[in-house]
Amino acid sequence: MTTATPQRPTLTSKASNYLDERTSISTMVSMLGRKIFPDHWSFMLGEVALYSFVVILLSGTFLTFFFEPSMAEVHYEGSYVPLKGIEMSAAYASALDISFDIRGGLLMRQIHHWAALLFVAAIGLHMLRVFFTGAFRKPRELNWVIGFILFILAMAEGFTGYSLPDDLLSGNGLAIINGMIKGIPIVGTWISYLLFGGHFPGHDIVPRLFVLHIMLLPAILIVMIGLHMVLMVVNKHTQFAGPGRTNDNVVGVPVMPMFAAKAGSFFFIVFGVIALISATFTINPIWNYGPYDPSPVSAGTQPDWYIGFADGALRLAPGLESEILGLTLSWNILLPMAVLGLFIVLVMFYPFIEAWITGDKREHHIAERPRNNPTRTAIGAAGVWFYAIMWAAASSDLIATHFHLNVFQVTWALQAMLVLGPFLVFWLTKRIAIGLQKKDREILLHGYESGNIRRLPGGAYIEVHEPVGEYESWRLKSFEAYEPVMVRPNEQGRITAGVRARAALTRWFFEDRIAPVTRGELEAAKHDDH
Amino acid sequence: MSADQSAHQESHEVVVHDRGAAIVQSDAFENPGLPPHRPRQTDLHPEKADRAERTVVWWFIASMLGAVIAIAAYIMVPIEQGDMASVRFNNLFLGLGIALSLLGIGLGGMHWARQLMSDHELVEERHLTRGSEPNRTRAVEIFKLGDEESGFSRRSLIRNTLIGAVALMPLPAVVLFRDLAPAGNAVDVLTHTMWKAGSRLALDPSGTPIKADDVTIGSAFHVIPAELAEMTHDEGYLDQKALASVLLVRLPLDRLNEQPDRAGWSYDGIVAYSKICTHVGCPVALYEQQTHHLLCPCHQSTFDVTNHAKVVFGPAKRPLPQLPITVDDEGYLVAQHDFTEPIGPSFFERLHYVDEEKHIPLSSAETETRA
Numbered sequence: 001m002t003t004a005t006p007q008r009p010t011l012t013s014k015a016s017n018y019l020d021e022r023t024s025i026s027t028m029v030s031m032l033g034r035k036i037f038p039d040h041w042s043f044m045l046g047e048v049a050l051y052s053f054v055v056i057l058l059s060g061t062f063l064t065f066f067f068e069p070s071m072a073e074v075h076y077e078g079s080y081v082p083l084k085g086i087e088m089s090a091a092y093a094s095a096l097d098i099s100f101d102i103r104g105g106l107l108m109r110q111i112h113h114w115a116a117l118l119f120v121a122a123i124g125l126h127m128l129r130v131f132f133t134g135a136f137r138k139p140r141e142l143n144w145v146i147g148f149i150l151f152i153l154a155m156a157e158g159f160t161g162y163s164l165p166d167d168l169l170s171g172n173g174l175a176i177i178n179g180m181i182k183g184i185p186i187v188g189t190w191i192s193y194l195l196f197g198g199h200f201p202g203h204d205i206v207p208r209l210f211v212l213h214i215m216l217l218p219a220i221l222i223v224m225i226g227l228h229m230v231l232m233v234v235n236k237h238t239q240f241a242g243p244g245r246t247n248d249n250v251v252g253v254p255v256m257p258m259f260a261a262k263a264g265s266f267f268f269i270v271f272g273v274i275a276l277i278s279a280t281f282t283i284n285p286i287w288n289y290g291p292y293d294p295s296p297v298s299a300g301t302q303p304d305w306y307i308g309f310a311d312g313a314l315r316l317a318p319g320l321e322s323e324i325l326g327l328t329l330s331w332n333i334l335l336p337m338a339v340l341g342l343f344i345v346l347v348m349f350y351p352f353i354e355a356w357i358t359g360d361k362r363e364h365h366i367a368e369r370p371r372n373n374p375t376r377t378a379i380g381a382a383g384v385w386f387y388a389i390m391w392a393a394a395s396s397d398l399i400a401t402h403f404h405l406n407v408f409q410v411t412w413a414l415q416a417m418l419v420l421g422p423f424l425v426f427w428l429t430k431r432i433a434i435g436l437q438k439k440d441r442e443i444l445l446h447g448y449e450s451g452n453i454r455r456l457p458g459g460a461y462i463e464v465h466e467p468v469g470e471y472e473s474w475r476l477k478s479f480e481a482y483e484p485v486m487v488r489p490n491e492q493g494r495i496t497a498g499v500r501a502r503a504a505l506t507r508w509f510f511e512d513r514i515a516p517v518t519r520g521e522l523e524a525a526k527h528d529d530h
Numbered sequence: 531m532s533a534d535q536s537a538h539q540e541s542h543e544v545v546v547h548d549r550g551a552a553i554v555q556s557d558a559f560e561n562p563g564l565p566p567h568r569p570r571q572t573d574l575h576p577e578k579a580d581r582a583e584r585t586v587v588w589w590f591i592a593s594m595l596g597a598v599i600a601i602a603a604y605i606m607v608p609i610e611q612g613d614m615a616s617v618r619f620n621n622l623f624l625g626l627g628i629a630l631s632l633l634g635i636g637l638g639g640m641h642w643a644r645q646l647m648s649d650h651e652l653v654e655e656r657h658l659t660r661g662s663e664p665n666r667t668r669a670v671e672i673f674k675l676g677d678e679e680s681g682f683s684r685r686s687l688i689r690n691t692l693i694g695a696v697a698l699m700p701l702p703a704v705v706l707f708r709d710l711a712p713a714g715n716a717v718d719v720l721t722h723t724m725w726k727a728g729s730r731l732a733l734d735p736s737g738t739p740i741k742a743d744d745v746t747i748g749s750a751f752h753v754i755p756a757e758l759a760e761m762t763h764d765e766g767y768l769d770q771k772a773l774a775s776v777l778l779v780r781l782p783l784d785r786l787n788e789q790p791d792r793a794g795w796s797y798d799g800i801v802a803y804s805k806i807c808t809h810v811g812c813p814v815a816l817y818e819q820q821t822h823h824l825l826c827p828c829h830q831s832t833f834d835v836t837n838h839a840k841v842v843f844g845p846a847k848r849p850l851p852q853l854p855i856t857v858d859d860e861g862y863l864v865a866q867h868d869f870t871e872p873i874g875p876s877f878f879e880r881l882h883y884v885d886e887e888k889h890i891p892l893s894s895a896e897t898e899t900r901a
Contacts, residue, residue, distance in 0.1 A: 036654040073763035079611045087763055099617070103604055106621045107628070139659040172812060175772070176828060179810025179875035182720075189877045193716030194707065199769035200811075204710075236656055244564030250654045251564065258647050265639030272632030279625020294772035295734050295752060295805065297813045299827045314810065314845060315829045319898070321847040321876055330876045332809060332845040359550025365656060397830060407830055408843050471565045478561065482551040506551045518557040 038239035069210035088291035110278035133367035171292025183333030312393030374433035593634025600627030
């Protein structure tokens with residue numbers, strides 16, 4: 001667009017000029033406008049999380065206009081007949097009004113809730129994608145940590161929001177939290193006392209959670225999302241191995257127009273799908289539960305899905321407490337908290353652990369295929385199993401009633417699967433990954449099965465194997481290979497414990513491995529076939 | 531293309547990072563480079579491009595229609611007071627309209643991008659994330675200058691007192707949070723319930739007092755102190771209820787297996803236990819008539835009512851506290867006194883708040899027998 005003929009400046013050009021002379025926006029456009037984004041379906045998961053967060057902000061703002069975060073007593077006089085005249089908190093009454101007396105209120109509540117569920121789910125899947133492709137490796141370790149904090153914040157947002165309507169289920173959830181807090185030694189009773197402003201449930205918890213839910217937590221979330229995005233731009237996105245795609249380039253479409261059009265459209269699709277679900281499927285029908293009362297509870301109560309793993313951990317914990325010197329230690333609460341805490345810390349710091357084991361200080365921009373790092377993939381699968389069993393345990397009673405089993409036996413089975421399962425899953429996943437690598441090797445060296453069966457003059461039948469094309473085969477043969485490191489003395493001639501530990505861990509990581517096919521091997525294989 | 535790369539014209543240095551356990555692959559294959567671009571049907575056939583354009587336009591028109599439907603639904607499908615069907619229809623049609631207006635933009639835009647916008651893949655070079663060598667040198671220089679010009683290292687007394695001041699500065703904020711709860715001891719709100727000598731056991735939530743004769747064998751009653759029913763929420767109805775809720779059961783005398791010194795706490799086979807679980811405090815509301823087990827629906831702790839509510843399964847450790855009961859002159863069930871130990875979940879200082887005088891501990895065999 002460098003036409004030299006002088007033209008009357010258009011409105012757009014005048015506006016652009018006005019803006020640029022005051023903001024230097026052209027600098028940013030020239031830097032980012034044609035930035036390249038690689039494309040893969042799995043890169044969309046993070047986008048889903050981002051867009052559902054925007055939907056949550058929009059619908060949440062609408063809800064704050066009508067919601068009354070107060071635990072003052074009111075007698076319900078709204079249009080939901082079964083609860084007419086019942087004493088309840090203003091919070092619950094206003095949540096009912098949003099549902100039944102404000103046009104579109106129920107829709108906004110459901111959009112808010114469905115979007116929140118999708119937000120956490122998308123973050124979880126996005127994290128799994130990043131983990132299993134090794135996209136957390138240098139230089140993206142810090143962004144992994146930021147992302148993980150976002151995951152924790154999302155769950156905190158979910159829990160605080162879930163508690164606001166002050167219905168029977170959410171109050172029950174708060175009772176459980178209160179019980180867990182009381183189990184903390186020394187400070188537990190005081191934290192509970194301060195949090196609830198004296199008695200449980202008291203009159204303070206809903207307005208306090210409201211402030212956290214709509215102000216503090218979203219502010220931190222937005223800052224963290226901003227950082228997450230900035231680092232993504234600085235580091236540039238990872239890409240999968242492919243012809244023309246190397247560790248030193250990014251291949252994809254430019255922001256303007258293709259990526260912007262796709263991402264912008266995708267926002268509307270995510271929003272639209274959430275609206276469609278919210279129009280047709282009820283979520284959290286608080287009017288069925290009634291206002292919070294510490295006495296009744298219904299069978300089969302469950303938290304929202306993303307809190308399930310914590311609830312399941314409580315269910316699977318052994319019933320242990322000890323009384324030492326007149327003081328009570330509630331292991332039935334401390335143990336699951338410690339296990340969850342350790343799990344969280346391990347996931348959060350995994351990039352640093354793996355970086356230390358491999359000792360690989362280079363930058364990695366190629367997303368690995370999970371099979372090409374069998375040990376990491378196996379660790380991830382074992383972690384997923386561990387999480388999934390805790391999560392399933394939050395429904396142990398429903399599993400028992402639906403399948404006509406004994407709930408005690410279901411619990412014991414889940415306990416066994418929680419402790420033993422990860423080892424089995426680790427072993428199995430590693431074998432499967434190595435098996436898939438072997439298959440890739442086989443295809444590269446001897447071609448793929450063409451489905452073409454030939455009869456030889458001697459009467460024997462063979463299936464013709466066709467070689468894989470150069471472009472298609474690159475994906476199969478280009479991956480990083482590692483080997484266990486030797487124990488070597490350092491500069492002072494000593495062998496430290498750290499060196500030994502690292503060597504042992506690299507053995508554990510890379511002892512069983514399949515090396516990428518080399519040119520020599522391919523040549524040799526060709527000769528064998530003929 | 532040159533414009534795309536002009537922003538990255540800085541000189542980049544060769545930095546060799548340690549490979550660690552990664553091996554150098556000799557004899558590896560060469561990257562074959564980008565495959566030739568494969569044109570789409572819309573690139574090859576103008577009529578197909580035209581059709582794609584029409585599809586996009588139809589989606590955008592559908593979106594406009596969706597917005598109109600949503601507004602129409604808002605007005606024409608109003609909520610009628612007390613009519614649940616109207617709420618459902620309002621939700622449905624408003625939601626469908628909004629969904630259509632959003633999906634129309636999304637699907638139309640996506641079709642436009644995928645079918646009509648240039649899909650040629652471009653290549654951008656990566657550079658090491660670290661700053662360029664001159665920038666790094668300059669950054670170090672700037673910090674050195676800052677240190678020299680401020681005297682941060684040289685005047686160590688200033689530095690150390692500043693660190694001290696900054697460390698202490700946030701402490702008032704910690705203190706400030708004390709008044710989140712009223713003055714007093716945190717444990718006091720946990721250790722006493724409304725039950726006192728002579729409190730009548732009443733039905734939850736009506737507050738009707740219960741006569742011993744009304745309690746038939748095998749039935750379970752959800753019970754509150756009669757005085758509680760008079761309270762309003764603003765007076766702390768829920769707070770007191772969270773402490774005082776009780777489950778009342780009458781057992782056949784031959785099934786009731788009481789410790790002799792606690793025999794005086796029940797009345798004619800009627801026993802009362804705190805309804806708040808000793809695990810994390812859910813109401814233990816499910817009573818199994820055949821086994822006389824109380825089951826907590828939250829985490830499946832199970833208590834055996836025939837044996838002083840001892841734990842038979844689950845993450846709870848302690849039996850449910852027993853409320854000592856008797857009958858008054860008129861035949862109503864009443865409490866003898868408050869619980870003798872704190873109800874609900876265990877907490878650190880719990881044992882200090884067991885009423886030494888009145889509490890009758892259970893023998894260890896009575897506290898749990900796990901399935």
